[in-house]
Amino acid sequence: MTIAIRHIRILDGLGHRIERGTLLIEGTRIQAVGPEQDVRLPKGAQRIDGRGLTVLPGLIDCHVHFCLGAEADVVAAVEGESSSVTLLKAAELARRTLHAGFTTVRDVGFRDHAVFALKQAIEAGLTPGPRILAAGLAICMPGGHARFIGREADGVEAVRAAVLDQLHAGAEVIKVIASGGVLTPGTSPDDAQMTVAELSAAVEVAVSHGRHVAAHAHGATGMKNALRAGVHSIEHATLMDDDAAEMMTQRHVYMVPTLSALATTAACPTGCGIPDSARSKARNMVKQHERSFRAALRRGVPIALGTDAGTPFNYHGDNAQELERMVALGMTPMDAIMTSTSAAARLLGLTQEIGSIAAGKQADLLFVEGNPLRNIGVLLKRERIAAVMQRGRFVAGPLSGT
Numbered sequence: 001m002t003i004a005i006r007h008i009r010i011l012d013g014l015g016h017r018i019e020r021g022t023l024l025i026e027g028t029r030i031q032a033v034g035p036e037q038d039v040r041l042p043k044g045a046q047r048i049d050g051r052g053l054t055v056l057p058g059l060i061d062c063h064v065h066f067c068l069g070a071e072a073d074v075v076a077a078v079e080g081e082s083s084s085v086t087l088l089k090a091a092e093l094a095r096r097t098l099h100a101g102f103t104t105v106r107d108v109g110f111r112d113h114a115v116f117a118l119k120q121a122i123e124a125g126l127t128p129g130p131r132i133l134a135a136g137l138a139i140c141m142p143g144g145h146a147r148f149i150g151r152e153a154d155g156v157e158a159v160r161a162a163v164l165d166q167l168h169a170g171a172e173v174i175k176v177i178a179s180g181g182v183l184t185p186g187t188s189p190d191d192a193q194m195t196v197a198e199l200s201a202a203v204e205v206a207v208s209h210g211r212h213v214a215a216h217a218h219g220a221t222g223m224k225n226a227l228r229a230g231v232h233s234i235e236h237a238t239l240m241d242d243d244a245a246e247m248m249t250q251r252h253v254y255m256v257p258t259l260s261a262l263a264t265t266a267a268c269p270t271g272c273g274i275p276d277s278a279r280s281k282a283r284n285m286v287k288q289h290e291r292s293f294r295a296a297l298r299r300g301v302p303i304a305l306g307t308d309a310g311t312p313f314n315y316h317g318d319n320a321q322e323l324e325r326m327v328a329l330g331m332t333p334m335d336a337i338m339t340s341t342s343a344a345a346r347l348l349g350l351t352q353e354i355g356s357i358a359a360g361k362q363a364d365l366l367f368v369e370g371n372p373l374r375n376i377g378v379l380l381k382r383e384r385i386a387a388v389m390q391r392g393r394f395v396a397g398p399l400s401g402t
Contacts, residue, residue: 002026003392004041005399008050009371013057013341013356015334017373023055025363028392033357048399053386054371056337057357058103058130058364059379060344061319062256063214063235063306066090066118066132067111067149070315072273075148075183078111087114093310094118094129096317099396101366101379101388104131104344104354106306108175108214108235109138109149116170128395131364133348135175135214136166139202144193145181146216156201159194163205173348174206176231178215179222182265182281183311189218189238189281192225199229212349214256218285220244227253233347235306238262238285240292245299254302254347257293259325260318261308262286274312293329303331304347305340320380333376363392367399 003025010021010033022039024031032039041047067086071077078086090110097105107115115134122129137151139162144152153162163174178194180187187193199215206213207230214233215226220241223234227247233254237244240255248255265282268274296303305323309316326336345355353362367387370378378384388396 002031002042002045003048004045005048005050005055006036009054010357011054011056011334011337011372012358013338015338023357025389025392028363030357030359030361030363032359050367050399053367053369055357056366056368056372057341057355058366058388058390059101059320059340060104060305060348060355061097061102061307061309061340062106062233062304062344062347063258063308064097064105064107064316064319065109065149065308065310066093066107066115066316068310069093070310070313072268072312073275074310074312075185079148083112083114086111087118090115090118091121091127091129093316094122094132095127097309097319098128098130098390099385099388100317100319100382101368101385102130102319103364103366103388103390104348104350105133106173106214106348107132107134108173109135109146111149112137113169119170131354133172134170135173136169136171137162138175138177138216139163139166139194140177141193141198143186145177145179145184145187147184150177153198156197159198159201160205163202167206167209167211172211174202174211174213176202176213176215176226178217178226179219181216181218182262182285183278185275185277189285192219192222194225196225196228199226199231203230212347227251233304236261236289237292237296238289240295245295245301248296248301249299252302254304254343255296256304256306256347257289257296257326258306258308258322259289259293259329260314260322261311262289263325264313265311268313278312290329293326297330302343303339304344318380323376323379327376333373336376337372363389365389
């Protein structure tokens with residue numbers, strides 16, 4: 001069955017738009033796309049009128065944690081529940097993410113290897129959710145940040161073994177912790193964690209298996225250690241300095257800013273349940289985070305969308321709030337959309353399959369009422385999401401045909 005969606009605004013994820021276009025979908029793939037006059041409708045195609053709608057590639061979030069439910073104290077929450085409950089919770093959070101139009105995510109830290117079971121269940125059609133590229137356990141130093149969802153390793157050989165364990169379990173990306181963090185008690189975001197030698201060992205093992213490495217790093221020293229080691233993305237980049245920005249630009253290393261994580265934590269009033277240490281750290285850094293993002297934008301640092309969804313009050317399903325935050329800090333709506341489509345697909349190594357609307361690509365698509373180029377906020381409003389398609393099948397709000 002071929003589906004023909006006509007009279008629709010098309011934002012292809014590559015920076016182009018067609019105001020009155022036609023999109024043909026056959027099976028799981030996009031068959032053709034273009035202005036109405038350039039696309040012939042095959043006989044027997046199901047025709048859908050897309051007037052008033054905009055279609056985008058399914059959105060991509062490069063930084064989520066499905067084991068975290070956006071509780072006020074996520075560390076206590078995950079430590080206080082069984083692994084089975086966490087997996088059931090993660091399945092529901094994955095469903096919410098998909099229905100919000102995010103058809104692909106990168107999970108960069110789960111409490112155990114059950115995230116690979118969730119990925120398999122989604123691929124088998126047992127439960128709804130986005131395509132998942134998962135890291136499994138984050139690799140951290142003993143007593144380091146993210147140890148509650150991590151594998152502690154001390155020394156080069158221990159790091160190599162930890163990375164191999166994640167790869168053998170099914171990891172499609174490796175996550176390393178290059179600085180302290182906000183949520184882990186007793187760690188400072190300014191302080192570097194893991195040595196350059198340890199980080200380099202992680203990169204060497206991952207690359208030898210065809211995998212990329214994402215480095216958590218708030219402080220500039222941790223960022224530069226990770227960059228010297230050869231990582232492929234810096235997660236957060238909160239306290240970026242000029243040297244770190246220059247290194248990222250020259251080496252084409254992606255910034256995954258996760259603006260939403262610090263913003264939602266910093267906005268929490270006294271008594272909201274977030275531990276005082278985490279709330280204080282977030283409040284002290286949020287303005288510098290915004291300055292770092294503006295500097296990255298000005299310098300041409302490659303940027304891919306990531307939310308850190310699952311951190312306090314940073315809800316799965318509200319992932320598009322990151323787009324609003326980036327636009328508020330000076331990015332154009334079109335460029336913001338590209339961070340969550342083609343740019344994110346490049347970071348994930350999936351440009352042949354997703355990230356743009358083009359013939360031959362997977363039919364992962366988001367249909368919204370209105371024009372996100374005029375108001376990026378429509379992507380966050382659940383009532384404005386007309387439909388979500390995954391691999392050529394409507395998984396939320398099917399569009400009616402004729």
